[in-house]
Amino acid sequence: MKRNIIILIVCIASFSGFTQPSTNSYGSNPEAGNYADVNGIKVYYEIYGSGLPLLILHGNGGSIRSQSPNIDYFKASYKVIAPDLRAHGKTEDPGDSLTYNDMTKDINDLLDxxxxxxxxxxxxxxxxxxxxxxxMDYPKKVKKVAVYGANIQPDSTAIQNALIEWGYNIIETTKDMHQKRLYTLMKYQPRIEASKLRTIKAPVLLMSGDRDAIKLQHTIEIFKNIENSNLFIMPGATHFGGYEKADLFHNVVNDFFTKPFSKISTLDYFK
Structure with missing residues (x-):
């Protein structure tokens, strides 16, 4: 078990956003890319495909390029909008406070x-x-949302202890101020109350790996507090299950997006 945790830490240390080797130009494609002035900064984004719009959001330390497998798959059926988040990739880092609230407003304003x-x-x-x-904050913007490996608290109720300790050590020892900002974000945020989750009306697919950095019980608690939600735990997968088992991941997400949402119960079969 200890060996597995060390391997996972090394993976995250190598690149939090988890970039797959790729021959495409996602993240640096002048034909698909552009900048938008939103919320006081310049946000870089790329658009691919046509159809219903699908917003694809990368993780901490990642970029558009780290979402290459997802863009490859979904651009055949959707109009994919892939931005670099604030302080990531080609999007500006204003150097002030970095919060999920700001990043969320950036994306809402970009959609506008x-x-x-x-x-x-x-x-x-x-x-x-x-x-x-x-x-939660811009409910009219979201048709459905599928998330993998998300947390709503930054502490040991949500994240594996070994990874918390490792992250704290990075903050204390790194000389890279940009890296320190990104890890400090995860140290203190997010702090989302369960009552806020209960305001979500859009259908939600919550996903996690059974060997995720995010504790399984935490993902289940998020699931329990969102009325219109489904839960998918990917077997034999880490925090990067969307890449490790891309075919399964894409099939599950596409099925969720394309089919009407329904809340079924085993008891329905006994009525």
Whole structure:
């Protein structure tokens, strides 16, 4: 077990956003990319495909490029909007406070700039947190939201202890001020109360790996507090299950997006 935790830590240390090797130009494609002035900063984004809009949000330390497998898959059926989050990739870092509230407002304002009234949302890790906050703070913007490896608290009730200790050590020892800002964000945020989750009306698909950095019970608690939600625990998967088992991940998410949401119960079969 200890060996598995060490391996996971090394993976996250290598790159929090988890970038898959790729020959595409996602994240640096002048034909698909542009900047938008929103919420006091310049946000970089790229658009691919056509159809119903799908917003794809990367995790902490990631970028558009880290979402390459998801863009590849979903651009065939959707109009994919993939931004670099505040202080990530090519999007500006104003150097002041970095909060999930600001990042969520950035994305809402970007959608306004693009004339998108509502969309599907797919978010991984921090992108999942922002996806949930979009559904809470700007409910009209979200048709459905699928999140993988999201947390609503930054402490040991949500995150594996070994990873918390490792993150604290990074903050104390790194000389990279940008890296320190990103890890400090995760140290103190998010702090979302269960009562706020209960205000979400859009259908939500909550996903996690059975060997995730986010504790399984925490994901289940989020699921229990969102009325219109389904839960998917990916077997044999870590915090990066969307990449480790991409085919399964894409099939589950696409099924959720394309089919009408329903809340079924085993008891329905006995009526």
């Amino acid at each position: 700039k693009l004339g998108i009234d509502s969309c599907f949302v797919l978010g991984q890790s921090d992108g999942g947190i922002i996806g949930l906050k979009l559904a």
